[in-house]
Amino acid sequence: MAFGWIDERAASRYRAGLARTLRPRRADCPLLDLASNDYLGLARHPEVTEGAVRAARTWGGGATGSRLVTGTTTLHTDLERELAGFCGFEAALVLSSGYAANLAAVTALAPHGALIVSDAGNHASLIDGCRLARGAKQVVAHADPDAVRKALAAHGGTAVVVSDAVFSVDGDAAPLPGLAAACRERGAGLILDDAHGLxxxxDGGRGSAYAAGLADAExxxxxxxxxxxLGSQGGAVLGPARVIDHLVNTARTFMFDTGLAPAAAGAALAALQLLRREPERAARARSVAGRLYTELTTAGxxxxxxxxxxxxVRAPSPExxxxxxxxxxxxxLSVGCFRPPSVPDGISRxxxxxxxxxSGEQVDRAVRLIGETRP
Structure with missing residues (x-):
């Protein structure tokens, strides 16, 4: 029977407690949300939703084609200019998702014969970019500039180092100054995924590279x-103008994909403009995270x-x-549940x-519920 092996794989996942299911979310979901990535609370902000509506009414429901044909609107170029300026880079290129942006950056900037040095804790999209790229791959220990340095020294040729700036599983930040120093010793490029730092x-949420003094570096x-x-959808690559031009001409997930929907571009642009006016949102998100951590550890x-x-928060097992x-x-209370293969260390959480x-009251309630339901 065609695809008969799927049933055996499904049974194996269920036995291991690793099966995943879709759970549609209602618009009026009553749960306290600590599972989404809406870090600044902007996904439903009136200015952001109005930005989406206005863009859809002006440009229609879709981009109508690839960015190189009909899919680039003035809205896309406005968003790219705002993103680059806000984050401190020379240029930006907007794609249909963050996943597509990572595939574009890694595959286009690691030519045949190059070495790609990848952190062991990297997101799946970076890993897939490394797999698709034509260069040789080497995975190194998590957040270890010395391991990167050794890998680069052993190669001696064209190389690029690939790392999350903030890792999505535990939320730890990469040692960016150390990584940049290791790269510069060998003339290697550095690609950082700042999905969780922007x-x-x-300063005001300008991202990890800006904080580390690496914005606008060649x-x-x-x-x-x-x-x-930014509470919208899509992704972007930020960097020197000549790098962005190279991606326009070589990155397959940019060249052969329909452009980002105007509504998403409009929402992201509105969110970015709002963040410029209200930079305190970034500090507030960090403060809430710190309070969550302190109260959770205090609760044992x-x-x-x-x-x-x-x-x-570490869990005893996938089940x-x-x-x-x-x-x-x-x-x-809605929380995320990460299990293998989504966790590189194999520890469910x-x-x-x-x-x-x-609010502080909501944080207190979340900690209480997590404590009361621990297995």
């Missing part, structure tokens, strides 16, 4: 998503200290994590996301 870290390229702090839970807005998340949900619009 809007949270740096040897640094940053990818971001518009679907987290095994939480990881956050460097941005992600707080993870225990699923049951814990389900019990939280039944009690009125609840993943909580701090939001700038969470």
């Amino acid at each position: 809007g949270v870290l740096g 040897d640094v390229v940053v990818t971001v998503t518009l679907s987290k702090s 839970l095994d939480a990881v200290r956050p460097d941005a807005a992600v707080v993870s 225990g994590a699923v049951r814990w998340a389900a019990d939280c949900r039944a009690a009125g 609840l993943r909580l996301t701090a939001r700038a619009d969470l």
Whole structure:
């Protein structure tokens, strides 16, 4: 029977407690949300939703084609200019998702014969970019500039180092100054995925590279998503103008994909403009994350200290994590549940996301419910 092997794989996932299911979310969901990536609470902000509506009414429901044909509107170029200026880079290129942005950056900037050095904790989109790129790949220890340095020294040729700026599982930040120094010793490029840093870290939320003094560097390229702090959808690559021009001409996930929908571009642009006016949202998200961590550890839970807005709580097993998340949900709290293969260290955990619009009372309630439902 065609695809008969699928049934055996499905049974194996269920036995291991690793099966995943879709759970449609109602517009009026009553749960306290610590699962989404809406770090700044902008996804439903009136200015952001109005930006989406206005763009859809002006440009229609879709971009109508690839960016190189009919899919580039003045809205896209306005968003690129705002993103580059806000984050401190020379140029930006908007794509249909953060995943597509990572594939574009890694595959286009690692030619045949190059070495790609990838952090062991990198997001799946960076890993897939490395797999698709034509260069040789080497995975190194997590957040270890010395391991990067050794890998680069052993190669001696064209190389690029690829890392999350803030890792999505535990919310820890990469040692960016150390990585940049290791790259510069060998003339290697540095690609950073700042999906979880934009809007949270740096002056007014300008991102991890800005905070580390790496913005606008000739040897640094940053990818971001518009679907987290900016409450919209899509992704972008930020970097020197000549790098962005290279991507326009070579990145397949840009060249052969329909452009980002105007509504998403309009929402992201409105969110970015709002963040410029209200930079305190970034500090508030970090403050909420710090409070979550302090209260969770005080309650005796095994939480990881956050460097941005992600707080993870270790669970005893995949099955225990699923049951814990389900019990939280039944009690009125929505939390993320990360299990293998989504966790590189194989340790299952609840993943909580701090939001700038969470009150102290809501944080207290979330911690209480997590404590009461622990397996």
